[in-house]
Amino acid sequence: MIRRLYRLWPDPRLLARLWSLTAAQAVLQGLLLGLLVPILHAVVRPEPDIAEATPWLVLGTIGAAVYGSLSVIADPVGYAAGGRLAAQLRKRLMRHVSTLPLGWFTANNKARLARGVTADVGDAAHLAVVIGNPIITSTLLPATVVAVTFAVEWRVALLLCAIALAASWTLRRAARVTAEAEIELERASADIAGRAIELGQAQPVLRAAGHADGTPRMRAALDEHRATYRKGMARARRPFFVYTGVIAGGFVAVLALVAGLLLGEHVEVAEAIALLVLAARFLQPLGNLIDLVGALRAMTNKITRIEEILATPALPVPTEPVSGIGGPDIELSGVTFTYPGGEAPALRDVSVRCRAGTTTALVGPSGSGKTTVTRLIARFFDVDAGTVRVGGVDVRELDPEVLLDEIAIVFQDVYLFDDTIENNLRLARPDATWDELHDVARAARLDEVIERLPAGWDTRVGEGGAQLSGGERQRVAIARAMLKRARVVLVDEAASALDPENEAAITRAIANLGADPDRTIIVIAHRPATLAAADHVVSLDAGRVAESGTPAELLRGGGTFARISRQSERSRHWRIANRG
Ligand SMILES: Nc1ncnc2c1ncn2[C@@H]1O[C@H](COP(=O)(O)OP(=O)(O)OP(=O)(O)O)[C@@H](O)[C@H]1O
Secondary structure (H helix, E strand, O other): OHHHHHHHOOOOHHHHHHHHHHHHHHHHHHHHHHOHHHHHHHHOOOOOOHHHHHHHHHHHHHHHHHHHHHHHHHHHHHHHHHHHHHHHHHHHHHHHHOOOOHHHOOHHHHHHHHHHHHHHHHHHHHHHHHOHHHHHHHHHHHHHHHHHHHHHOHHHHHHHHHHHHHHHHHHHHHHHHHHHHHHHHHHHHHHHHHHHHHHHHOHHHHHHOOOOOOOHHHHHHHHHHHHHHHHHHHHHHHHHHHHHHHHHHHHHHHHHHHHHHHHOOOOOHHHHHHHHHHHHHHHHHHHHHHHHHHHHHHHHHHHHHHHHHHHOOOOOOOOOOEOOOOOOOEEEEEEEEOOOOOOOOOEEEEEEEEOOOOEEEEEOOOOOOHHHHHHHHOOOOOOOEEEEEEOOEEOOOEOHHHHHHHEEEEOOOOOEOOOEHHHHHHOOOOOOOHHHHHHHHHHOOOHHHHHHOOOHHHOEOOOEOOOOOHHHHHHHHHHHHHHOOOOEEEEEOOOOOOOHHHHHHHHHHHHHHHOOOOOEEEEEOOOHHHHHHOOEEEEEEOOEEEEEEOHHHHHHHOOHHHHHHHHHHHHHHHHHHHHO
16 A cells, blocks of 8 residues: 555655654654663662663653654654645646546546546545555554564563464455445445435426325335445455454463563563563554554545546657648548547547538438547547548647647537627637637627627626527537638537427538538438538448438438438428417
8 A cells, every 4th residue: 555655656756755754753662662671670679770770760761851852853754744745746637637538527527537547546635645644554563663662571572473464364355344334334324325316306296196205115225225335344244253252362371471481481571561561562553553444444545546647648749740731631540449447439530631611511320420520520539540631641640739720610509608698709719809719609699699688798698608508509519610810620510409490500601611612511310401502411320331422412312311311301380380
C-alpha cells in the first residue's frame, strides 16, 4: 500500500519526508524503551547504583529531546502535507486527462473524473497522511521492540515474533472478510436504491393500485437489505474479536513466560519488569492496526479509482505533426473500429469519400455506426484499421489543435454555457464584429429566435441552454460553426420531433452552412428535406456501407435508403394529416 501511494504522486519527496520523520520517531521510541533494561538493572536491586544508571539516563534524556524535536518538525509538515499532496495529484490527473481522446469523455467517465478529482484525490491525500503515519508507527515500533528484546531475552523475543505472525494472519483475514461484507452490503444497497427509484417513478400506478407504500417486491428488497446488513456486520466483527483475542492472549503468554523465566532464575526482577514494559509497548501499536483496516480499505478503493484514470492511454501525438490541411475533403478508407471495451466492431471496412464543398448525409438504422463515423473524423478515437484523412492528411499525423480548429461539431443535444447568446456565439471567435455576428445569426436562422427573446442578444440562455428549445440550441451551434469558419462541419440532426418552424429553420440553416464552397458537411440526417438537399448519401447498416450515391440514384435503386425515405415521407404526411 505504501508503495502504491508513493507511486501515485508525481513528486513524492514530501510524502517521503513525512514518512521518514514518522519512521525515525517509531525506531527512536523503541530504542529509548530499550534503555529501560540497563536503568532498571542499576536501580531495581537491594542497593541501587545511581552512578551506573546515570549515563543511560543522560542518553535517555538526549533521546527524548531528539524525539521531541522530530515531533516539532513533523507536525507542521504533516499539517501542510494533506493540502499540498491533493493539489499535486489533482494537477497530475488534470494534465493526464487533457491528453485523453475526446471519446473517453462519456457521461460515465465524466462522473468518474469529477469524483476522482474532488473526493478521491482529497481523501487519498488526507488518508496518506492520517493513515500512513499510524501504519508506519504500528509496524516499525513493534519491529524495533522485538529487536531490542532479542538483546535482552531471546525466548521472549521469539514469542513476540509468534504473536506478530498470528496477528498478521488474523489481520489479513479481517481485511478479506470486511471487503466481502462490503461488497454484499453495496449490492443490497444498490438493489434498494433501484427499488426506491421505482417507487418514486411508479407512484401514479401504485396509488391507482392501492400500493402507495410499495409493492411486495419493494418490501422484500428492504427486508433483504436489513438481513444482509445484520449478517454483514456480524461477519465483519468476528475477525475483529479474534484479533483482540490474539493481542490479549499474547500478553497473557508473555506474562506466563516471563514469570517462568523469573522463577527459573533465567532473568532478574529488573529484566522481567523491562520485558513486560517492552511487551506492552509491542502489543499496543499492534492492537491499533485493526482499527486501521476499514480506513485502509476505503483508501485502497479510492487509489484504485485514481490509478484507473491515470492508466487510461493518452491519444498518441505524432513527433512531427502536420500543421495544416489543403482542401477540406474527407476520406475514410477501409476503416474498422471497435469501441474500447466493446465486443463487436462498430464499423467494418468502411470507405467513404466526401469531396470538398459537398454535403454528405449519413443514414441508417440506430446503431449502424453513423455517430461513430463522425467521431473518428474528429479523432475522438483512433481507428483499429484503415485511415481517416482530412484534407489528404491522416488525422493521426495532424496536429490535434489544427484538426479541432478545422472542425465544428453540432451535436443533437447542444450544450450552451449559462451566458448571453452573444457570448455563446463569441466562444467560436471572440473578436468577431457585430456585422459578422448578425450575418451568421441570419444564415443559421437564429435572428428570428433572438428577436423573440426578452433581452435579444443579451438574453442569458440558462444552465446548458435550458431557456431555449432543442431546435433553437442547434441553431446557436450552427451559427457558432459558421462564425468559427470551420471548413469541416459534422452535424447530428435532432432525431426527435421538432415543431415545423424549427424543423424548416434547421434544414435551411444546414443548407446555408453548405452554401460555402469551401466547407464540407457530414450530416447524420433524420429528415427527408435534409436528405433531398444532400449531394451524396451514405447508407450504413450494421457498421458497413450498405449503399451510397446521390439521393436520386439511391431512390431509383430501391434499396434501404429508398425504403427509409418512403417510410419517413409516409409518416410525415400522416403527421400533417393528423394535425389537420
Ligand atoms: N461509447 C461507446 N462505447 C461502446 N460502444 C459504443 C459506444 N458508442 C456506440 N457504441 C456502439 O457502436 C455501434 C454504433 O453506434 P453509433 O452510435 O455509431 O450508431 P448510430 O448509427 O449513430 O446510432 P443512433 O442513430 O442510435 O445514434 C452500436 O452498436 C453502439 O452500441
